[in-house]
Amino acid sequence: MQRPPPSVRVVTIPFADLEDRGKDLSGKIGDGFGRQGLGIVAIADVPGYPELRKRLLRLAPRVANLPEEVKKGLEDPNSRYNFGWSHGKQKFESGKFDTFKGSYFANPLFDVPTTDNVLLTRFPSYCRPNIWPNDDLPELQTAFKDIGKLMLEVGLMLAHHCDHYASVCISVMKQGMGPYVGESLEQTLARSRCHKGRLLYYFPQKFSKQKDGQSISSWCGWHTDYASLTGLTCGLFMRKSVEIPCSDSGAGLHIRSHDNRVVKVTFKDDELAYMTGETAEILSRGHLRATPHCVKAPSCEDASLVDRSTFALFVQPNWDEKIKFPSEFPYHQELSIPPNETLAYGEYSERILNKHYVART
Numbered sequence: 001m002q003r004p005p006p007s008v009r010v011v012t013i014p015f016a017d018l019e020d021r022g023k024d025l026s027g028k029i030g031d032g033f034g035r036q037g038l039g040i041v042a043i044a045d046v047p048g049y050p051e052l053r054k055r056l057l058r059l060a061p062r063v064a065n066l067p068e069e070v071k072k073g074l075e076d077p078n079s080r081y082n083f084g085w086s087h088g089k090q091k092f093e094s095g096k097f098d099t100f101k102g103s104y105f106a107n108p109l110f111d112v113p114t115t116d117n118v119l120l121t122r123f124p125s126y127c128r129p130n131i132w133p134n135d136d137l138p139e140l141q142t143a144f145k146d147i148g149k150l151m152l153e154v155g156l157m158l159a160h161h162c163d164h165y166a167s168v169c170i171s172v173m174k175q176g177m178g179p180y181v182g183e184s185l186e187q188t189l190a191r192s193r194c195h196k197g198r199l200l201y202y203f204p205q206k207f208s209k210q211k212d213g214q215s216i217s218s219w220c221g222w223h224t225d226y227a228s229l230t231g232l233t234c235g236l237f238m239r240k241s242v243e244i245p246c247s248d249s250g251a252g253l254h255i256r257s258h259d260n261r262v263v264k265v266t267f268k269d270d271e272l273a274y275m276t277g278e279t280a281e282i283l284s285r286g287h288l289r290a291t292p293h294c295v296k297a298p299s300c301e302d303a304s305l306v307d308r309s310t311f312a313l314f315v316q317p318n319w320d321e322k323i324k325f326p327s328e329f330p331y332h333q334e335l336s337i338p339p340n341e342t343l344a345y346g347e348y349s350e351r352i353l354n355k356h357y358v359a360r361t
C-alpha cells in the first residue's frame with residue numbers, strides 16, 4: 001500500500017502581529033506564500049472568530065438537507081451556479097463533475113453588487129444578486145455575512161503584509177520573476193465589490209476498498225483558485241449530526257508543493273487560514289506562488305457516514321480591474337491568453353468558468 005502524504009503544520013501568524021501594519025512579517029509571509037512556500041498561512045487568535053465559525057459551519061448540513069424542491073428554488077443557473085445552491089455543476093480534473101460536495105455561494109458584503117444590465121449580462125458570476133433561504137433557513141444570511149466580513153477584514157490585513165513582502169523581495173533581489181511593477185494587492189482587493197463566500201458541505205462517502213475512494217482528491221478535485229487570497233476555515237466533521245474529531249488523520253486539505261510533492265496541511269480549529277490564488281501570483285509579479293490543492297475524504301472503515309463542513313472566502317479584484325498577464329504565466333494555456341495581455345478580472349474568470357461549468361443553455 002502507498003504511504004500517505006506527510007502532514008505539515010502551516011506557518012502561523014498571531015493576529016496581534018498581523019494587525020500591526022508596521023511589523024515586519026516578511027519572513028513568515030515568505031515562508032508561507034513565497035516561491036518555496038506551500039501557499040498557505042494561518043492566523044491565530046482572531047477575536048470573535050471561533051464562535052462565528054461554529055455558528056456558520058453547523059448550518060452547512062442543514063442547507064444540504066433542505067428538501068430538493070427548496071434547493072432547486074435556491075439555484076441560479078444564469079450565474080453558472082455561482083450564487084445560491086450548487087451541487088454537481090462544477091468540473092475539476094479530467095472533466096469529472098464534483099458531486100461529492102454541495103456549496104452555497106453569496107457575496108457577504110453586497111446583496112445587489114450592481115443594477116447595470118450590461119454588467120449583469122457580462123459578469124453574471126459576480127454581478128447577480130444574492131439568494132437567501134429566508135423562509136427555510138433564516139439564520140443563514142447573518143451567519144454567512146458576519147464571518148465573511150471578518151474574513152475579508154483579516155484578509156486585507158494579510159494583503160498589506162504581502163505587499164510589504166513583495167517590496168522587500170525587490171530590494172534584496174530575491175528570485176521573483178521580475179521587478180515588482182504590480183498594483184498593491186491590498187488596495188486592489190479593498191476596492192472590490194465581488195468577494196465571494198462559499199459554504200461547503202462534503203457528503204459522507206461510503207467506505208470503499210476501491211482505488212477511487214482512497215485517492216487524495218476523493219472529496220474535492222485538484223485545482224488552483226483564481227482569486228487572490230482564499231480565506232478558509234478548518235473543516236468541521238460530523239457523524240449523524242454529532243461533531244467529532246475526524247477519525248482518519250489522512251483526510252482533509254492537501255497541497256502540491258513547488259517541487260511537486262503532495263502534503264497534507266494542518267491548522268487548528270480556531271485558526272483562520274489563507275491560501276494564495278492565481279491573481280495573487282499575477283499581481284505580485286510572481287513573488288507569491290498560487291497553491292494547487294484538493295481535499296481527501298476519510299477512507300478508513302469507521303469513517304463512513306462522516307461529513308465535513310467548511311467555508312471559503314474568495315478575496316479577489318473587482319470584475320473590471322485590469323489584470324496584466326506576465327509572459328511567464330504558466331496557468332490556463334488553454335484559454336489562449338497572449339503574453340502581456342491585459343484582461344479585466346471578470347473576463348478572465350468568466351473564461352475559466354466556461355471551462356469548469358456546464359455551459360448555460
Ligand SMILES: O=C(O)CCC(=O)C(=O)O
Nearest residue numbers: 198200225253295310312
Ligand atoms: O474544503 C476545503 O478545505 C477547500 C475548498 C476549496 O478548495 C474551494 O472551495 O476552492
Ligand SMILES: [Fe+2]
Nearest residue numbers: 223224225293
Ligand atoms: Fe480551492
